[in-house]
Structure formats: C-alpha cells, structure tokens
Amino acid sequence: MxxxxxxxxxxxxxxxxxxxxxxxxxxxxxxxxxxxxxxxIRTFIAEPRYIPSESMSPTLETGDRLVVEKVSYYFHPPQTGDIIVFEPPTQLQMQGYEKEQAFIKRIIGTGGDIVAVENGIVYVNNTPLEENYILESPNYNLDSVQVPEGYLFVMGDNRNNSNDSHIWGFLPEKNVIGHAIFRFFPWPRIGSILSTIN
Structure with missing residues (x-):
C-alpha cells in the first residue's frame, strides 16, 4: 500500500x-x-467609581477609586449615614450637569426627617449630629426643612466646599445608583468606607 x-x-x-x-x-x-x-455585574451588582473632587474630603480624596454596590438597595431603602453615588437631580441638570455626571454625598436625612444647620452644627429632628468625619463645621445656616417621602437630604463631608442639598434641595431616591462601600485605590488607603452618623 x-x-x-x-x-x-x-x-x-x-x-x-x-x-x-x-x-x-x-x-x-x-x-x-x-x-x-x-x-x-456593572448594571445590577457593583461598579467602580472615581472621585473627581474634594467635596467628600477627608473621608474620600480626589483620585480615590471605590466599589459602589447596588444589591442592598433592592432589599431596603438608602439609610442615614450611607455614602451614595447618584445621578444629578433635575435642579442640577438645569444648571448644565449631564445625567451621566454622577455625584457622591452622604445621606443626612431620609423621608420625614427635619434637617437644619445652625451655628456650625447639623441637626436632624432637633438632635445635633456628632460628625467626626467632616473636614470642618459648616459656615452657613439652613432653616429647618422636612424631607419629603421618597427623597433624601445629602451633604458632602467637606461641608464648605460641597454642591449638595443645602444648595439645591432634595434628592429623589430613584436617582441613587448605589452605595459606596470600599476604596481599592490608592493602596495605602485601601479599606471599607465609614458609613455611619452618630
């Protein structure tokens, strides 16, 4: 063969x-x-985010990279003290901010809460907050406002350099993208993110 x-x-x-x-x-x-x-994963579970400004200093610094989780808010609404990422509400979009230009702030009040700022102290339901996480006390006053149901009152930890609810009002809960829980960069500052109000 x-x-x-x-x-x-x-x-x-x-x-x-x-x-x-x-x-x-x-x-x-x-x-x-x-x-x-x-x-x-990015749409429904978690996504990375970058901090572009100093509005959350000293808790978060410009350039920090975070993990923003989305799962917990399927089971319960956002809580006071949570650091959240959100789409800018209508008030900010009317000022020229794009819908995709996400913001990050701390929740100070939820639906039904009464928020005020007087003599450098933030009050929620007439109780002063002990805020050891802020950069400095606010140098402005805010008359008492009641947060409507379905809305949030949010503030930056850098109180005097933050475009937040004391300027533009209440944030609709539907605008919340997720809850910032972990910093993965820079390496020396890796770790979970303080998310409580005393």
Whole structure:
C-alpha cells in the first residue's frame, strides 16, 4: 500500500485549520460571555467609581477609586449615614450637569426627617449630629426643612466646599445608583468606607 504524500499533507493542513478555527471560536465565546457578565455585574451588582473632587474630603480624596454596590438597595431603602453615588437631580441638570455626571454625598436625612444647620452644627429632628468625619463645621445656616417621602437630604463631608442639598434641595431616591462601600485605590488607603452618623 502506497501513501500519497500530497494527500497526507492536505489532511494535516485541514486538521490544523480546523484546530485554529475551533480555538478562535472558543475564544470568541469566552469573550462574549465575559462581556455579558461584566454588563450584568456593572448594571445590577457593583461598579467602580472615581472621585473627581474634594467635596467628600477627608473621608474620600480626589483620585480615590471605590466599589459602589447596588444589591442592598433592592432589599431596603438608602439609610442615614450611607455614602451614595447618584445621578444629578433635575435642579442640577438645569444648571448644565449631564445625567451621566454622577455625584457622591452622604445621606443626612431620609423621608420625614427635619434637617437644619445652625451655628456650625447639623441637626436632624432637633438632635445635633456628632460628625467626626467632616473636614470642618459648616459656615452657613439652613432653616429647618422636612424631607419629603421618597427623597433624601445629602451633604458632602467637606461641608464648605460641597454642591449638595443645602444648595439645591432634595434628592429623589430613584436617582441613587448605589452605595459606596470600599476604596481599592490608592493602596495605602485601601479599606471599607465609614458609613455611619452618630
């Protein structure tokens, strides 16, 4: 029995081509699955965020990178003390901010709470807050306001350099993107983020 060298070479070449295409197809499938998973995770579970300003200093500094989780708010509403990322409300969009230009602030009051600022102290329901996380006491006063149901009153920890509810009013809960829980950069400051009000 004689073996045709050309036929054997042709079969070998065909097998090599099939193997290459099979590898390419498997890689494409892996890539598609990875993209779908990344989309699902970013949309419904968690996403990274970058801090562009000093409005949350000293808790968060310009350039910090955070993990913002979205799962907990499927089970309970945002809580006082949470540091949240949110889409700018209508009041800010009317000032020229884009809907995609997310803000980050701390929740001071939720629906039904009465918030006021007097002589450098923030009051919620006539109780002064002990705020060891802020940069400095606010140098402005705010007459008592009651937060409507379905809304939040938010402030930056850098009270005197923050575009927040004391300027533009209440934040609709529906604008909340998620809860900032962990800083993963820079390395020396890695860790969970303080999210309580005393």
């Amino acid at each position: 004689t073996i045709d060298p050309e036929k054997e070479q042709s079969n070998s070449s065909s097998n090599t081509n099939n193997s290459i295409w099979q590898t390419v197809w498997e890689n494409v499938q892996i890539l598609v699955i990875a993209v779908i998973l990344a989309f699902i």
